[in-house]
Amino acid sequence: MALNEVHISSLVVHVLPEHLNVVKAQIEQFDNAEIYADSPEGKIVVVLETAHQGFITDTIDAINQLPNVLSTVLVYHQIETEQSLQESNLPKTTNSQVEGDV
Template sequence: MADELHIASLVVHVHPQALNQVAQGLLQVDDAQVHGTHPDGKLVVTLEGPNAGAIMDKVAQIQQIEGVLNVSLVYQHAESRHFLNQEVGHDQHPA
């Protein structure tokens, strides 16, 4: 598909003492968002990009942040931007 949006979710495992440092480092990764953290050293992160290669490049960038132990790709979805920009209708069900 041309003109796609890929969305991926990750769990980033880090040294617990590096949790804040890694969260700050993730701010340098384009289109990365941290949605949650756990004091044991886990972050829930989403990435967006135009293709799977761009997502994997961002995963590689995250792996290079000091304090990161592992990056686990949990889910990846691709959707045409055309469909993402369409209005969602509501189904009418008879009473």
Template sequence: MSQEYHVTSLVVHAAPKVLQQVEANIRSLMGADIHAVTPEGKLVVTLEGSSQRAILDNIEAINALSGVLSASLIYHQVAPLEQESEERL
């Protein structure tokens, strides 16, 4: 059985007054990591997940956060993962 592994990067622009809350909310999302933050409210975010739906759900959640002005998709990569067969040694 084969599965996929998705990695996506975003630039999120948030209102500076609520930046800390936006950061905390993004960090609480499964598979989300923040790599850089500017005082002006820009965040570099990666999302990792096992399906495109999981990635899209997180992007929608980020866009719905209070204080988020925009979330721009920068990169998306899909890699197939092969599960080891139980019959293999």
């Protein structure tokens, strides 16, 4: 039985600074991509949420093919399954102490 997976990853896209806004608009057209930050130096932080790992590599390749993109680097990748997502929504029963409490 296959588990439903969600792949969450982040990328840093480096573009020619004078084309930052154009490239951002192009990246925003991808269904699975969200821009979280950018810098005047031409760096864009993109978060992807996809159904499988192949979409990540396909999206990286597509972004790399955009005009004025210098590089795209994967910096984070996490896989969540439907089961782990359901478990994370369960009430927590652990106790914690603040430093100094007894």
